[in-house]
Amino acid sequence: MQHEYVGAFQIILGVILRFWPVWLALAIVLGVSIFYKKRLGLYGQLFDSGVGIAGVVICLFWLFTAIFSATIAPFDPLGQIVIMKDALPGAIEPESGQIYLFGGDKLSRDVFSRMVFGSRIVLIIAPAATAFAIMVGTTLGLPAGYYGGRIDTVLSFLANLVLAFPVILLFYLLVTPGIMDTPIPYGLAGLFFLFPIIFFATLFYTRFKNRPDRLYPLLAFTFIFGGWIYMGLVFDADPLGIVSINPNQLNIFVAVVFASSPGVFRIVRGLVMDIKTRDYVAAAQTRGESPWYIMLWEILPNARGPLIVDACLRIGYTTILLGTLGYFGLGLAPESPDWGTAIKDASRLLRSFIHPALPPTIALMSFVLGLNLLADALREQSMKD
Amino acid sequence: MLMFVLRRLGTMALTMLCLTLVVFFMVNLEPNLKKLAISQLDMRSPPEQIESWLEKNGYRDNFFLRYGRWLGVVQKQPYTDPATGETVPRFSYCDEPAQPYYGGILQGDFGCSTKFKRTVSYKLWPALAATGTLMFWVMITMVPISLLIGILAGMREGTRTDRTLSVASIATTATPEYVSGVIFTVIFASWLGWLNGSAASATSSGISFSNFTLPVMTMAIYGIGYIARMTRASMVEVMTQQYIRTARLKGLSFGQVVVKHALRNALIAPFTVIMLQFPWLLTGVVIVETMFRYQGFGFTLVEAAGNNDIDLLLGCSLVSVFVVLFTQLISDVGYAYLNPRIRVQ
Numbered sequence: 141m142q143h144e145y146v147g148a149f150q151i152i153l154g155v156i157l158r159f160w161p162v163w164l165a166l167a168i169v170l171g172v173s174i175f176y177k178k179r180l181g182l183y184g185q186l187f188d189s190g191v192g193i194a195g196v197v198i199c200l201f202w203l204f205t206a207i208f209s210a211t212i213a214p215f216d217p218l219g220q221i222v223i224m225k226d227a228l229p230g231a232i233e234p235e236s237g238q239i240y241l242f243g244g245d246k247l248s249r250d251v252f253s254r255m256v257f258g259s260r261i262v263l264i265i266a267p268a269a270t271a272f273a274i275m276v277g278t279t280l281g282l283p284a285g286y287y288g289g290r291i292d293t294v295l296s297f298l299a300n301l302v303l304a305f306p307v308i309l310l311f312y313l314l315v316t317p318g319i320m321d322t323p324i325p326y327g328l329a330g331l332f333f334l335f336p337i338i339f340f341a342t343l344f345y346t347r348f349k350n351r352p353d354r355l356y357p358l359l360a361f362t363f364i365f366g367g368w369i370y371m372g373l374v375f376d377a378d379p380l381g382i383v384s385i386n387p388n389q390l391n392i393f394v395a396v397v398f399a400s401s402p403g404v405f406r407i408v409r410g411l412v413m414d415i416k417t418r419d420y421v422a423a424a425q426t427r428g429e430s431p432w433y434i435m436l437w438e439i440l441p442n443a444r445g446p447l448i449v450d451a452c453l454r455i456g457y458t459t460i461l462l463g464t465l466g467y468f469g470l471g472l473a474p475e476s477p478d479w480g481t482a483i484k485d486a487s488r489l490l491r492s493f494i495h496p497a498l499p500p501t502i503a504l505m506s507f508v509l510g511l512n513l514l515a516d517a518l519r520e521q522s523m524k525d
Numbered sequence: 526m527l528m529f530v531l532r533r534l535g536t537m538a539l540t541m542l543c544l545t546l547v548v549f550f551m552v553n554l555e556p557n558l559k560k561l562a563i564s565q566l567d568m569r570s571p572p573e574q575i576e577s578w579l580e581k582n583g584y585r586d587n588f589f590l591r592y593g594r595w596l597g598v599v600q601k602q603p604y605t606d607p608a609t610g611e612t613v614p615r616f617s618y619c620d621e622p623a624q625p626y627y628g629g630i631l632q633g634d635f636g637c638s639t640k641f642k643r644t645v646s647y648k649l650w651p652a653l654a655a656t657g658t659l660m661f662w663v664m665i666t667m668v669p670i671s672l673l674i675g676i677l678a679g680m681r682e683g684t685r686t687d688r689t690l691s692v693a694s695i696a697t698t699a700t701p702e703y704v705s706g707v708i709f710t711v712i713f714a715s716w717l718g719w720l721n722g723s724a725a726s727a728t729s730s731g732i733s734f735s736n737f738t739l740p741v742m743t744m745a746i747y748g749i750g751y752i753a754r755m756t757r758a759s760m761v762e763v764m765t766q767q768y769i770r771t772a773r774l775k776g777l778s779f780g781q782v783v784v785k786h787a788l789r790n791a792l793i794a795p796f797t798v799i800m801l802q803f804p805w806l807l808t809g810v811v812i813v814e815t816m817f818r819y820q821g822f823g824f825t826l827v828e829a830a831g832n833n834d835i836d837l838l839l840g841c842s843l844v845s846v847f848v849v850l851f852t853q854l855i856s857d858v859g860y861a862y863l864n865p866r867i868r869v870q
Contacts, residue, residue: 191692297536297540300540301540301543301544303804303849304540304544304804304846304849304850305544305842305846306804306807306808306811306845306846306849307808308807308808308811308812308823308826309548309826309830309841309842309845312826312827312830312831313548313551313552313830314551316556316557316833317556318554318556318557318559318560319551319554319556319557321555321556322554322555322556324554456699460701463701463703463704464701464703464808464812467703467812468815468827480703483703483704483707484703486707487703487706487707487710487816490707490710490711490714490715491715494711494715494716497707497711498707498708498711501703501704501707501708504701504704505699505700505704508699508700508701509695509696509699509700511699512695512698512699513692513695516691516695
């Protein structure tokens, strides 16, 4: 089967044109950000350095790609158009007249559309899993650093236990298909997803315990909203049917949270041990504040700088972990368009075709690079203060 | 110091015990045992046959009893064929004494690999040696390059060289092995045709430049950025110290100050970082060996995990956990040794 092709220039032009919603959104966001730079605090300061701008632009680019992926992608990421098997970049699909901008893969799917839709999977799972890991790590790291002693010994031992596992072995044990028949992933999910609820409940309780008018609405909101998400995610029993996650994704999610929360734990613990010696903590202790109030309202806000930087780096690291899972074919469905799976499929066939391999690799690399640049710029800025 | 090391070794033993227990629990989950039995028998075996196979090979015994056997604190019982009354080994490819005996990790017996139909030791040690070769070359390339980049960048903070090198090292930390491996293969194997895109021949016919460069390069590149960043940070800190200014003011040239005064103190922190890179490299080894089909430790681990080869997987996890913990210990001890200001209590 012979295809008609468009030239390299037209491919580039086509790609740029397909991304039009992203450019539009980028222009609006960047314009507004630069205009109100002075009032935007740390985020505004990012625009002072080239590295910061590059980081923000790359991260926003992928964010908007994920949001608008249905508009950007010309084809269905799972749709197979048989005659386009292994088509080279720029091949024209005869029926619709659309172009396979980056060619077709061995199952004759559009590589470009898969890359675009892959961003959606990565940008949902990676930040969400990181957020949960931060919740778990913070909730456990605060008491470990603040109280020290036996709590610290036990928690640190557990954290080191997980960290001593090579990540890949952990994934092979936690994300096998068979494990879905056992209660382990659901048990772990039930445990991990409890932490945000505990965290916010304690947060509000310690602050407003003498002001019931503020406390009860906040607690009620935490429990109802948290409980709703919790029901949906862990038991897949959301009464409204909005929140649901398929068992495979839950499994991946749990594994990633499990692998990265000990790292957060260590950082939080170290920060708390440092900040605990400051005068304002001593002042709060003298005032008779409860330990959890001091941890959550005195120490944690003052540890936010390093934590924000770490969060950026960690989202990037989680993206790499997700890619690793995809690369070993663990957890995600085999036809899933995420970047790791795409790299795995393409790297097996590098000898014959290289074009399906490059878009997902470059996508993954650029996204992680963007996050790392962002983290670097944030670190520079927070050092200046 | 001796007490510190002893206590650390104690924690290490406890950690290894806990971790192997966890791994033992995970590989013995019901679905995993079923998978193992099916892979050993045949796809269409009836459930009774699977059950009797599991029964016969002792997979149905008490969990802690079996863990004890693997560890070598509980005796292993020989298997007697009920039909003939003779004592035969459970797996034909692994010898087994006819009397009850202690044969576990503590006795140095790693058990029997169901996937490779060999004893685990037969498979594991050569694989480790192969990975050792890979690691050696990775370290040989990674460490000097990253230290050089870090020192050059941190020597004069804020200059153009510093910025360029810093961005470059951030870029390499954003490139995991499976990404750089694909990109390098495309460039050097498919496009230029200089190097071999697979290291499979390294196992059979020995390593050569063409089949070994790509794996080494792929693994080194991910670590370079991180170590270089740490070296840079340490170098920048040292360069702002008073004694550097003193050395400058007494008339030494910039090069001499860097080489004679700054380097020695700036290289303490990277030492720790390099040691702590080992767990990271272990994951890298798995990816790179799978990608380039190099029959080393990582390849063995993937095979063991994919086929739920219980003894082999336990052996692999024991080795990797040992490597991680031992390098941590070395890094702590080495740090205290290199930096006299740190006194270990």
